[in-house]
Amino acid sequence: MAPIWIVALVALALVVLVFRLSSSIPRNHAVSVRARYARPSTEVWAVIMDVQALPTWRTGLKSVQRRADVLGKPAWIEHTRRGSLPLEVIEWEAPRKMVVRIADDAEKLPFGGTWTWHLREVPSGCELTLTENGFVKNALFRVLAHYVFGYTRTLETYMRDLGTRFGETVTPKVV
Numbered sequence: 001m002a003p004i005w006i007v008a009l010v011a012l013a014l015v016v017l018v019f020r021l022s023s024s025i026p027r028n029h030a031v032s033v034r035a036r037y038a039r040p041s042t043e044v045w046a047v048i049m050d051v052q053a054l055p056t057w058r059t060g061l062k063s064v065q066r067r068a069d070v071l072g073k074p075a076w077i078e079h080t081r082r083g084s085l086p087l088e089v090i091e092w093e094a095p096r097k098m099v100v101r102i103a104d105d106a107e108k109l110p111f112g113g114t115w116t117w118h119l120r121e122v123p124s125g126c127e128l129t130l131t132e133n134g135f136v137k138n139a140l141f142r143v144l145a146h147y148v149f150g151y152t153r154t155l156e157t158y159m160r161d162l163g164t165r166f167g168e169t170v171t172p173k174v175v
Helices: 002-023 041-049 051-056 139-149 153-165
Strands: 028-037 061-070 073-080 083-093 097-102 111-122 125-136
Touching: 028 153, 041 111, 041 125, 041 153, 051 061, 051 073, 061 083, 125 139, 125 153
Parallel strands: none
Antiparallel strands: 028 125, 061 073, 073 083, 083 097, 097 111, 111 125
16 A cells, blocks of 8 residues: 555655746746758748648648638648647738747637747848747646757757758757
8 A cells, every 4th residue: 555655645746846846937938049041031931931831841740721811911720740730920021020820719729929930131041030939828838848848949840940941951049
């Protein structure tokens, strides 16, 4: 009987630890990653905006389902092995800036926020800064995101995938 009590106490201690840690981690976060591409910003913008082609170069993206435009701006659903993510463009200044929001109006997802793309010309091509302004509702997910996965992993993967799409090796930098 003693081993069951030990397991229960360890499980309880882990739950308490997660909630103590999560109380010190803000619900909201903002992170940015930057990379350079040996292409003009118009070419990079065209690839980013070709929503139907995203699954051909983005790691983990199985398919994209185009939705009706929202206020004249593109909207779509990304399907991954983890589920579906409804997205919509809320700001668009081609070919320099785009803001995409997770369009979870029913608030079923344990996270949300926006991604902002900023493109600028540099002598050797263009520089892309990708910023995530997000939030994580669930305490356990917040602890995992902060201490295990990190907030920039998806951004960095996106930047490397985009580089691979152009035949380039890109090393994103957290800024």
